[in-house]
Amino acid sequence: MPTTFGDLLLAPEAMSTTTAYLQRQKFLPVPLHTLCVTGELPVDIYLCQGRDDAPVLFRRRNIEIPPDEFPKLLESGIETVFISRDHVEVYQQHLEDNVAVIIANESLPLERRLQFLGDTGRSILHEVFQADQLDQTLEAVDDLSNHMVELFAGNEVAVSDLFSVLRHDYHTYTHSYNVASYAMLLGKELGFSSDEKLRSLSVGGLLHDLGKLKIPRTILNKKGRLDNQDWDIIRRHPFDGFVALVNRPEVSRDQLMMVYQHHERIDGSGYPVGLIGDEIHPFARICSVVDVFDALTSSRPYRTANTTNEALETLDRLANDKLDAEMVQCWKALMKKPS
Structure with a gap:
């Protein structure tokens, strides 16, 4: 019993x-x-x-x-x-068999469908990231991205509503799902409204931190201040993600640049190359804004999460010098837009 x-x-x-x-x-x-x-x-x-x-x-x-x-x-x-x-495997298949039906069910409130897709997406990413099998990861990301595009492109999703149903913790799979979701909404507001462009933003967001899978957990979960050696290892993750994906035909250049350039900064102070201004791909600049926002509003082993207002104030300070100012202003407007 x-x-x-x-x-x-x-x-x-x-x-x-x-x-x-x-x-x-x-x-x-x-x-x-x-x-x-x-x-x-x-x-x-x-x-x-x-x-x-x-x-x-x-x-x-x-x-x-x-x-x-x-x-x-x-x-x-x-x-x-x-x-x-x-x-x-049985459980993952069960989710796949149900997710398309559930997110298309308009009798369910949009908030509930967003939460279901978010929880399902994190669960799938958690498992494939842990398995560390690139073929399996890319297949799962492709399927998940299709579901995200269907829900986000076919509905008026308010950032504030999405924020309320997402989790905000330091796990790579949580952060990756959040960044992909935010990138789609910011890209949509900036005019990248075709399903193809939204799908590319989604896939790039889901994969943007793939290189972090090579970082030891002792560093990712470290509660104290990171030392210079820790930071040297962490700063390798855009390059490691790029190397893993660069020869994969199913990964587009737009997506690859989100992986490789999301830590580049407008004034050239970023990494791994130190690109300046428009040298940074537009999709990578979108990713940078929402990546920083999600990092600020998520709990870390060494600090509590910022409020949304505190995070937006930080983005304001980073606009022009570090982040694309137009994209920051657009994100701020989206965050304040009523549902």
Whole structure:
């Protein structure tokens, strides 16, 4: 019999923290929001009583789920559930089979569809980035980008509404999804409104930090101040991403420049080359603005997130010298535009 939510909360601790940690490595964390609108599930669902506990079976696969069950878990404060890593491919296929139907379902509020696509996108990126298989990553990014274009191009998405449903943490997969979403909205406002251009912005945003997969986690998660050696390693990521993608025929020049140039700055102070002004590709300048905004408004191990107003004030200070001033002003207007 599956464990009920009440049983789970009352279950005594049955194993050491070390054993529980090793058990958790066999499971993939899944945002609960992605399960609230997909009906029956082809995988077993597990819950954790506490952060250091091993997952416990909550709901077996392929059985009818009461419509209020997952919403009740969300109300109780549970945002993440787990599936066995043995069933990841089945789960990913389940998401792919459902995402197109869900984002096209106009009876669902746009906010809910945005949240579903965001949670689904992060889950997919998390898994493919962790696997570190470029073919698999590019295939997943291609599929995800198509879904993003369908939802963003076919609806009037307000940046403020999007901001409210996105997560804001330091994980590369979260940041990549956020940057891709913001880049599409900024590009659309700047006149890059064709599906082809929006798709290119989406793919470039999803891949822009691919080179960070080579950075040791000890540096990415470091709580103290980064030293010069740490920064030398971090500053290699645009080059490493470029090298990984430059010979891939499915990656366009626009997308490649977003990967390679998103840390270049208007005054030549950026990296990896030190380009100046219009030497920087327009798509890379779009990426730079939203990359900085998302970095400022996301929590880091070493600092709390800025408010949106604080982040916009920082962008203002960086306009002209560091970031494209027109694009900064356009982004500020989008952020203040009512939904």
